[in-house]
Amino acid sequence: MSALAGIQPKTIDGDRGAMDPKQVASAIRPEDIHFPETGLISLENTHNKAGGTVVPLENMKAIKKVANQYKIPVHLDGARIFNAAVAMNEPVHKIAEQVDTVQFCLSKGLGAPVGSILAGPKEFIERARKWRKRLGGGLRQAGMIAAPGIIALNEMPNRLQEDHNHAKRLAEGLGNIDGIEIESEVETNMVLVSVENLGLTSEQFIEKLEKAGIKSGSYGTHSVRLVTNYDVSKEDIETVISKVNQLFK
Numbered sequence: 362m363s364a365l366a367g368i369q370p371k372t373i374d375g376d377r378g379a380m381d382p383k384q385v386a387s388a389i390r391p392e393d394i395h396f397p398e399t400g401l402i403s404l405e406n407t408h409n410k411a412g413g414t415v416v417p418l419e420n421m422k423a424i425k426k427v428a429n430q431y432k433i434p435v436h437l438d439g440a441r442i443f444n445a446a447v448a449m450n451e452p453v454h455k456i457a458e459q460v461d462t463v464q465f466c467l468s469k470g471l472g473a474p475v476g477s478i479l480a481g482p483k484e485f486i487e488r489a490r491k492w493r494k495r496l497g498g499g500l501r502q503a504g505m506i507a508a509p510g511i512i513a514l515n516e517m518p519n520r521l522q523e524d525h526n527h528a529k530r531l532a533e534g535l536g537n538i539d540g541i542e543i544e545s546e547v548e549t550n551m552v553l554v555s556v557e558n559l560g561l562t563s564e565q566f567i568e569k570l571e572k573a574g575i576k577s578g579s580y581g582t583h584s585v586r587l588v589t590n591y592d593v594s595k596e597d598i599e600t601v602i603s604k605v606n607q608l609f610k
């Protein structure tokens with residue numbers, strides 16, 4: 362952030378990814394020549410590090426109210442906004458309309474091989490296009506890679522509930538294995554587990570799974586993230602549960 366945009370973040374602890382609007386208000390810097398100005402409030406939904414959690418609309422609304430008082434725009438990192446919409450059982454625009462600008466990924470849950478979209482007011486997008494070019498992100502003849510993005514947008518949101526069901530089943534199965542703790546209630550397509558009670562670091566656990574053909578990622582010394590997606594079937598979930606059972610029984 363500082364290298365590319367000359368800005369510095371001020372982070373706030375969240376509750377399952379949701380920031381307290383009062384804390385947001387007190388993090389806004391007052392007018393003072395000694396301080397940098399607060400130029401943006403940035404939210405994330407679903408929240409990745411909290412475990413794919415859904416930030417409630419009410420929380421987003423309350424933060425937008427604070428932002429309006431101080432005339433600060435709100436951006437949403439909505440890399441997984443469609444997962445949030447499905448989990449909330451709301452149309453995706455209900456989430457997007459709480460903020461000024463939103464980014465979302467066509468890859469990840471929506472399954473396109475590549476691509477993200479930035480949405481916002483016309484003038485903002487014009488500036489963003491210039492910045493994209495300036496940072497080397499411009500593409501020519503991008504239609505080829507945009508085509509799967511259209512499928513991602515039109516067809517994939519309708520099947521995300523399947524991923525969420527798979528993640529719930531995975532958490533249930535892994536949670537029954539001695540030594541594996543589910544860290545965060547599953548709301549979307551992510552399962553965060555602690556492997557501390559197995560006496561393993563996350564890297565050691567991941568290596569054992571990798572050898573059994575299961576991909577996972579480290580989320581801390583003893584935390585591991587498993588994610589479901591279009592390429593993971595109901596049968597795959599059962600295979601993962603039974604393989605992990607065999608590894609640690």
Ligand SMILES: Cc1ncc(COP(=O)(O)O)c(C=O)c1O
Binds near residue numbers: 405409438441466476
């Ligand atoms: C929450 C979140 N936001 C943003 C991104 C990045 O998106 P992009 O690569 O399109 O900038 C990711 C992952 O890549 C992510 O998990």
